[in-house]
Structures are given as C-alpha cells and as structure tokens.
Amino acid sequence: MEKYKLHYRQRFLRRKERIDLESCIRELEELQDEALKCYDDIDQHFNNGSSRKFVEMLLLDGCFVVEYIREFCKMVPEGEDKIIKAAWMEVLVDRDLLLLENQLPFFILAKLHEMTTDHDVPFIEMVKYNFATSLPKVTPKFIKKTDGNAKEVKHLLQVIHVCCCPPGMNASLTGNASNKLKNGEKSFNWPLQLSWSNKKQQIEDDDDIWHDRMRCATELGEAGIEFSKAGKIYRRLNKDNEEDCISLFDIKYDKELIEIPCFEVVDSTETVLRNLIAYEQHSIDVHHKYFTDYVILMDRLINSDKDVKLFRLKGIIRNRIGDDNEAASIFNRLGEGVIPSTQFYYKEACKKVVEHCEKPWSERKASFWHNYFNGPWVGLSTAAAVILLSLTVMQTVLTFISTL
Secondary structure: OHHHHHHHHHHHHOOOOOOOHHHHHHHHHOOHHHHHOOOOOHHHOOOOOOHHHHHHHHHHHHHHHHHHHHHHOOOOOOOOOOOOOOHHHHHHHHHHHOOHHHOOOHHHHHHHHHHHOOOOOOHHHHHHHHHHHHOOOOOHHHHOOOOOOHHHOOOHHHHHHHHOOOOOOOOOOOOOHHHOOOOOOOOOOOOOOOOHHHHHHHHHHOOOOHHHHOOOHHHHHHOOOEEEEEOOOOOOOOOOOOOOOOOOOOOEEEOOEEEEEOEEEOOOHHHHHHHHHHHHHHOOOOOOOHHHHHHHHHHHHOOOHHHHHHHHHOOOEEEOOOOHHHHHHHHHHHOOOOOOOOOOOOHHHHHHHHHHHOOHHHHHHHHHHHHHOOOHHHHHHHHHHHHHHHHHHHHHHHHHHHHO
8 A cells, every 4th residue: 555655645746836745744744743642652653853754654644545535536637547446445445544543633634635626625525425335324415514624623534423423413523512511601510419319219210221121123023013214225425315314323113113224234334333433432522422322222133144134125234245144243243342322322212112022912922923933834833723723613613503
C-alpha cells in the first residue's frame, strides 16, 4: 500500500498550481500540536526533533484517504484514471479505513480537501457516499443531510456512526444538543445525597433485564410471533430511494409481529460492526449506543442457522456469504463481552415480547409446536397420528350408531 499512497500523493499535488510537498507540510505544521493531542504516546515514535516525520506521515496518509474518496465520487483529474481499479482491493481498503486504530484526525482530511478542491460538495457528504455500501443498511435520506463543523468531527468512523443513526433522534456530528447542559445548570447536586430506598426501588424496577430473557427467532415463532421485513436493501443510492427513512435500528413489535429492517451480510459485515461497537464502547460522549444494543438484540434472536434461515426466507437477511451457520456465528461473536447501554434502545419491545411468550397459552402453544411439529418428519408423524385417531373415533361412533 505504500506504493499506492505515493501515487495518490502525487495526484493530490497535481490538483492545484503552486501546491508542492513543502507548502503542504507548512500548512499541516500549523495543525501539528492539535493533531498530536489525538494520539496516545505518539512522542515515543516522533521525538528528538522528528516532528517533521509526524507531519509527513499525516500528509502521506491524509492524501491517500482524500484522493481515494474523491475517486469513488468520480472526481478524477481530466485525462487520468483510477489508481486502485480492482473491486476486491476497494473492499479491503474500505474495511481498513474504518478500523478504529486506523483513524486520522478529521480536521486534517478536511484541510487537505479544502486546499485542493474545485467542488462545492462537502467532504463529509463524500465520505458518506463512499462507505454507504459497506454498511448493512444506511438511510439514503441522511446522506444528503450534512451537519456539523468539520473541525469538531473526530474521524471517519464517527461520520459513519452518525450516518446510520435513526431519523428523528437529533443525531449530529458535533453532539446532541438535547444532551448539553443549559447555561448555569449544574451537572449534579452537591453534597451528593444517597438514598438506599430509592436505589433499591430502581433495582427492583430494572430487575428484569428483558433482552436477556428474549428467545431466539424460531422459538418466538413457536410462541405465535411472526416476523416481517421493513424497508429495502440498496446497492446504490439514487433519487429513487433517497426518501427512505427506515434505518437499521427501526425494529418494532406490535400485535405479535416483529418488524426488522432488512440488511445484508457480507464478508466485511463483522469488521464494520465490530469497529462501530468499539467506537461506542470507548467513547464517553456517545450517549446512544445504537450498534451495541442492536447487536445484543440480534444475538438473542439468532442462535443458530435455523434462525438465520427463518430471517432469510422472510427477506430480512440477504446472506451473501452463503453459509447460514457462519452468519449466525457473526452475530454470536459480536455479542460476546459487549455491555449494553444504560437505556437499552429496545427495552420496551423486548418487554412486550417476553410478556407475550410467558403467558400460559403462549407457553402451551410453544411447547405443543416444539414437541409435535419440530421438523417435517415429526410434523408428518403428528398429522398421521391425528388422522388415525380421527378415523378411529369416527369408526367407534358409526359402530355405536349401527347398534341402536
């Protein structure tokens, strides 16, 4: 990749006249102190007056990211072709650019883009378009909605995280205004008052962690709960689907029906989801951990290939890796060691589902289906037994009538 990075940097420097390597380094040197704050223990690698090496690294990697994303948006200089042409390489590069440990400060990328662009398209919007097809499902309408100051955005992964947030949640690249304190408002009362009775009541209220009591999809089906898909899967974003507002997280339960937005499982699904979850788990300013809660719920719904098959037949999952067992393993691995948010996003839906399943009739119905219709041969045997019993009863009745 170092060879490709050099090619992309050369293209970047050809974008504008009077732009050369030294002028770019001087521009980034002004942002050096701010960029150093974004890294832990960076001085161990760039010390003893080697700050120039740090700036050169930012320039090389930054030019690569900016020019690569421009290529996807068809902003290639006239007379030139794409540098990375192979589709399989693009998939790998997209995956690596979303690794949490690979992130560059976004203000560096925005600065480089600003220095050499002739277009009015915001760089944030270009980032969204580039990575949209790497995600299980993205809301096309949100791609056009660009908010936030690029200087306040952390990195590419944050842009993608906000891009997937449910509509109407006031998601912003620079934070949620509803979560900010008003002028003069204190964050807590001092001295701190502890009330054991209130704490005990809260424990009793939250004693049932509803998602932990959720059954898998096949068992829920046996209890009389149906599943249906919501929305569509888009391989390309265009005017025909830009008004779609259904996000990945819009899972709803109503009247024994669970609606789940359809999504696609591909080779990069686990990596992308794992890094978005890691970003949520390690960020104290991310108040809504949508990906964390989503994966925890899907881990409960999907226990085996039977659950994946059920979702696949319902059109909820498009399994492009082919193996239902592997698709199930992806969600089971993602759910390991993940801590849900304090306000679990699907708490109410899980509560209603669990309460339905624990009704006596639902329990008996689930037991009946599990014991007598758990598989085609068992179902045929049960049906044959019912028919035989019916014929025996009919014969007994007819014999009794004939004797009268």
